[in-house]
Amino acid sequence: MKVLKLGGSVITDKDVPETVDERNLERAAAAVGGYDGDLVVVHGGGSFGHHHASAHGISRTRGSEDYEGVVAVHAAMQRLNDAVLAALHAEGVPAVPVHPFSAGFRNAVDDLVLPTGQVRVLLREGFVPVLHGDVVAHEGRGATIVSGDELVVEVADHLDAERVGLCSAVPGVYDEAGDVVGRIESFEDVEAALGGSQSTDVTGGMATKVRELLALSVPAFVFDLDGVAAFLAGDDVGTRIG
Numbered sequence: 001m002k003v004l005k006l007g008g009s010v011i012t013d014k015d016v017p018e019t020v021d022e023r024n025l026e027r028a029a030a031a032v033g034g035y036d037g038d039l040v041v042v043h044g045g046g047s048f049g050h051h052h053a054s055a056h057g058i059s060r061t062r063g064s065e066d067y068e069g070v071v072a073v074h075a076a077m078q079r080l081n082d083a084v085l086a087a088l089h090a091e092g093v094p095a096v097p098v099h100p101f102s103a104g105f106r107n108a109v110d111d112l113v114l115p116t117g118q119v120r121v122l123l124r125e126g127f128v129p130v131l132h133g134d135v136v137a138h139e140g141r142g143a144t145i146v147s148g149d150e151l152v153v154e155v156a157d158h159l160d161a162e163r164v165g166l167c168s169a170v171p172g173v174y175d176e177a178g179d180v181v182g183r184i185e186s187f188e189d190v191e192a193a194l195g196g197s198q199s200t201d202v203t204g205g206m207a208t209k210v211r212e213l214l215a216l217s218v219p220a221f222v223f224d225l226d227g228v229a230a231f232l233a234g235d236d237v238g239t240r241i242g
Contacts, residue, residue: 001038001123002232003161005152008046008133009169010225011084017051018076024225025087028167031228033091038123039232040155041088041095044148045133048080049073053135053145060150061110063141070143073135074101081132088128096127100134100146108139112150116158123159131155149212156216164220165231166209171224172239173206183240187211213241 006028013019032041045053053059056069064070081097088095104114122129131151138144149166156164172180176193184190187210194207206222213220221231223238230237 001040001159001161002035003040003042003152003156003164004032004228004232005148005164005166006041006043006084007166007168008044008048008050008148010167011043012046012048012080014047014050017047018079019047020080020083025084026090027225028228029084029087029091029093031232032088032128033093034229035232037232039128040119040123040159040161041084041128041130042148042151042155043080043084043130043132045077046080048076049133049145052076058135058143058145060145060147063138063144065142070135073145074099077132077134081130084130084132088130094127095130096122098122098129098131100131100136100151104136104146106136106138106141106144106146110138112136112146112154114146114151114154114158116155119155120159147208149209153212153216156218156220161218163218163231163234164213164216165228165237166213166220166222167225167228167231168206168209168222169224170222171227172222173210173241181239184210184214185242187214210241216242218242 011025052072058064119129133148135143136146220241227237
């Protein structure tokens with residue numbers, strides 16, 4: 001089983017609220033449509049979730065008890081998820097939604113709890129589960145953001161994925177000279193070169209992604225849209241992490 005994350009910066013215009021990048025989404029969906037193995041897709045929030053989360057002051061660490069803000073973020077993510085599902089369906093992919101807001105939560109010590117039994121059964125029944133960044137209940141803080149990167153790690157760990165791929169707006173993780181790093185085995189390898197996203201992003205930039213992927217026990221790869229089909233075919237593309 002493989003886990004593929006479609007970054008919000010890939011499938012949306014992150015600088016224009018609630019704008020899907022139709023061409024990129026169609027390309028990603030076409031690549032997924034050419035794969036016939038077990039697959040879980042996760043997508044980021046892009047200009048949908050991040051825009052509303054920023055407006056309402058909600059992040060991974062800063063919670064909110066304002067129901068209007070929580071609903072605004074979740075509703076925006078459902079709209080983006082609908083667009084992703086539609087693109088996948090157009091390519092014949094049996095994609096179905098799994099909304100983290102209804103499935104997961106953070107406990108009092110900030111750990112993410114994401115029951116994955118539903119995802120496991122959907123895979124066994126021939127579906128392609130599609131999860132997304134979202135808001136989740138957070139004990140003692142109301143609700144906070146769960147990022148697509150966190151979901152990737154949870155799903156990969158609990159469902160014994162063989163490999164993980166993050167489709168980003170860049171072809172891999174850059175070093176200080178602006179070249180793509182072939183492999184990262186520790187955060188110190190690239191710490192000096194990593195920075196945050198330039199667009200509104202309440203879940204962290206590339207540094208956060210690398211830290212979380214290094215925690216996996218299976219290989220993970222960061223690549224751009226051109227690398228999706230190759231990743232699904234089993235090739236090493238972009239930057240290998242771990």
